[in-house]
Amino acid sequence: MSDTANRIVDIMAELIQTRGYSAVSYQDIADAIGIRKASIHYHFPSKGDLGEAVIRQYNKSLLDELEAVAADPGASASDKLEAFLEPYLSFRGDDQRVCLCGALAGEFFALPKGMQAEVTKFFEAHQGWLTNLFAACKKDGSMKMPGSPEQTARLFFGAMQGALLAKRAANDDTQIDDVATTLRALVA
Amino acid sequence: MSDTANRIVDIMAELIQTRGYSAVSYQDIADAIGIRKASIHYHFPSKGDLGEAVIRQYNKSLLDELEAVAADPGASASDKLEAFLEPYLSFRGDDQRVCLCGALAGEFFALPKGMQAEVTKFFEAHQGWLTNLFAACKKDGSMKMPGSPEQTARLFFGAMQGALLAKRAANDDTQIDDVATTLRALVA
DNA sequence: GTCTATACAAAGATAGAC
DNA sequence: GTCTATCTTTGTATAGAC
Numbered sequence: 001m002s003d004t005a006n007r008i009v010d011i012m013a014e015l016i017q018t019r020g021y022s023a024v025s026y027q028d029i030a031d032a033i034g035i036r037k038a039s040i041h042y043h044f045p046s047k048g049d050l051g052e053a054v055i056r057q058y059n060k061s062l063l064d065e066l067e068a069v070a071a072d073p074g075a076s077a078s079d080k081l082e083a084f085l086e087p088y089l090s091f092r093g094d095d096q097r098v099c100l101c102g103a104l105a106g107e108f109f110a111l112p113k114g115m116q117a118e119v120t121k122f123f124e125a126h127q128g129w130l131t132n133l134f135a136a137c138k139k140d141g142s143m144k145m146p147g148s149p150e151q152t153a154r155l156f157f158g159a160m161q162g163a164l165l166a167k168r169a170a171n172d173d174t175q176i177d178d179v180a181t182t183l184r185a186l187v188a
Numbered sequence: 189m190s191d192t193a194n195r196i197v198d199i200m201a202e203l204i205q206t207r208g209y210s211a212v213s214y215q216d217i218a219d220a221i222g223i224r225k226a227s228i229h230y231h232f233p234s235k236g237d238l239g240e241a242v243i244r245q246y247n248k249s250l251l252d253e254l255e256a257v258a259a260d261p262g263a264s265a266s267d268k269l270e271a272f273l274e275p276y277l278s279f280r281g282d283d284q285r286v287c288l289c290g291a292l293a294g295e296f297f298a299l300p301k302g303m304q305a306e307v308t309k310f311f312e313a314h315q316g317w318l319t320n321l322f323a324a325c326k327k328d329g330s331m332k333m334p335g336s337p338e339q340t341a342r343l344f345f346g347a348m349q350g351a352l353l354a355k356r357a358a359n360d361d362t363q364i365d366d367v368a369t370t371l372r373a374l375v376a
Numbered sequence: 377g378t379c380t381a382t383a384c385a386a387a388g389a390t391a392g393a394c
Numbered sequence: 395g396t397c398t399a400t401c402t403t404t405g406t407a408t409a410g411a412c
Contacts, residue, residue, distance in 0.1 A: 004377075020295030022210035025405060039378050041407065096297060105353040106294025107208030109284060123358040147370040154363055155347055155370045158354055162346025165293040170311040175342055182335040182343045186374070192395075213387065227396050229389065 005043040005053075007033050013054045017097035021051055022110050048112035055118035058100045059125065062087055066129050077142040080133050081187070084126075085180050088160040091167065092176050098164040105161075127157050143187040156183055193231040193241075195221050201242045205285035209239055210298050236300035243306035246288045247313065250275055254317050265330040268321050269375070272314075273368050276348040279355065280364050286352040293349075315345050331375040344371055 001009075011032045015024040026037045026047070044050035069075050069083040091097060101122040108116060130153035137143035145152040159179050167175040189197070199220045203212040214225045214235070232238035257263050257271040279285060289310040296304060318341035325331035333340040347367050355363035 002377085018296075019298035020208060020210055022208055023295055023298035026407090027404080035377095036379060037406085038380080038408085042377060045407080047406070098294065098296075101357070102350075102353060103294040105357040106286065106291040107211055108206075108356055110207035110211035119357050120359065123354055127354065127358065146374055147366075151366045151370045154351065154354065154366045158350025158363070158367055159343055159347040160350070161353060162290075162348070162350035163342065165290060165349060166311050166315065166342065166346055168296055169289070169293040169307050170315065171308065175346070178335075178339045178342045179346055182339045186334055190395085214389090215386075223395095224397060225388085226390085226398080230395060233389085235388065 002043070004033075004035070004039070008040055008043055008050065009054050009057055012050055013058060013100055014097065016051075016054065017100050017103055020103055020107055021115070022107055048114055051112065051115045052118055055100065055104070055115060055122065059118065059122050063125055063129075066126075070129065070132070077133065077137050081143075081184070084130060084133070084156070085160065085183075088164060089176060089180060091164055092173055096168065098168055099161060102161045102164055123157075127153050130156055137187075145187050152187075159183060190231070192221075192223070192227070196228055196231055196238065197242050197245055200238055201246060201288055202285065204239075204242065205288050205291055208291055208295055209303070210295055236302055239300065239303045240306055243288065243292070243303060243310065247306065247310050251313055251317075254314075258317065258320070265321065265325050269331075269372070272318060272321070272344070273348065273371075276352060276364060277368060279352055280361055284356065286356055287349060290349045290352055311345075315341050318344055325375075334374050340375075347371060 008029060011029055015028055026040050029040055030037045069080050101119050104119045131150045134145055134149035134152045138149055163175050163179040199217055203216060214228050217228055218225045257268050289307050292307045319338045322333055322337035322340045326337055351364050351367040
């Protein structure tokens with residue numbers, strides 16, 4: 001992908017994470033990176049094409065991390081849990097973004113089908129990763145947990161997604177740490 | 189509020205809950221209830237006015253329920269928790285909606301300031317209600333809990349908001365029950 | 377690859393008749 | 395209160411010069 005295409009994807013991701021997909025226009029992107037609207041269409045013919053590219057890059061970036069930790073024999077169960085939490089914790093501070101796919105999930109049926117499919121992948125992949133982690137922990141007894149591996153995965157995933165929304169809507173930075181701390185204690 | 193105004197608010201709520209605020213137009217509403225765009229402007233001069241009215245009605249409807257249960261001397265702590273969970277559980281089935289304010293939180297900075305303020309109120313009121321519930325339970329020992337009353341409130345609230353998004357994005361109805369079941373077990 | 381120019385549809389909103 | 399008609403701006407997208 002060209003340098004310009006990368007800049008377009010990056011700024012689009014940021015704009016979606018702050019305002020949502022429907023509210024972002026090619027004009028917004030053009031203004032942000034100092035080119036013309038028509039140039040964006042050269043790289044991404046339709047807005048849906050761009051949206052898909054944004055989600056795919058986001059998914060890949062996060063999943064690469066998770067898979068690397070999962071495959072690391074030196075990483076403890078706790079290390080792996082922290083690897084899951086880390087991206088959410090990174091939204092602390094005055095960051096106005098939420099999870100890309102969390103934002104998109106809120107306007108799900110306004111999205112083109114191709115984007116919907118990518119959002120679905122994100123949810124399934126992250127919940128699946130957590131389920132695998134907790135299933136392994138259940139086997140070797142390295143973590144207690146409040147329900148089945150899948151139930152626990154869903155609780156953890158949903159709680160962090162919700163915490164991001166709450167942090168921003170209630171303008172309270174401590175939301176993320178509060179939920180992360182409580183989740184850690186549940187399996188400690 | 190007139191009958192037409194009520195119908196406008198109701199359909200707008202449903203459209204926001206399925207597609208988000210930015211993706212809904214006056215034309216969509218007009219088509220849905222069989223009137224003309226201009227008629228909507230008579231009742232709600234601007235889209236932001238309508239958005240605010242929608243959130244206010246949503247907030248009032250849910251908070252009235254919660255406050256009634258909180259004030260009911262015959263309601264146990266468990267009854268009160270169920271009253272909190274009930275609106276989330278109602279999204280099970282083939283309902284394509286999520287929580288109105290959960291959807292709006294995802295596109296927070298695309299909203300007019302007046303709407304942002306109403307969304308903030310929702311988050312603070314519901315987390316506050318839960319915090320009060322758990323604080324009372326801590327005093328009388330009627331529930332165990334995994335953290336402080338406020339931390340527990342944030343966990344419960346975020347987890348249910350996240351569960352709604354996950355249910356729809358992953359197209360898996362069991363998400364909501366799984367999370368609700370796990371939460372109940374945490375304080376049982 | 378980026379630009380100017382433009383097409384075309386849809387958006388939010390207002391004026392004024394009924 | 396609802397309508398038709400219209401305004402103005404913005405949206406996505408394409409054509410074609412450079």
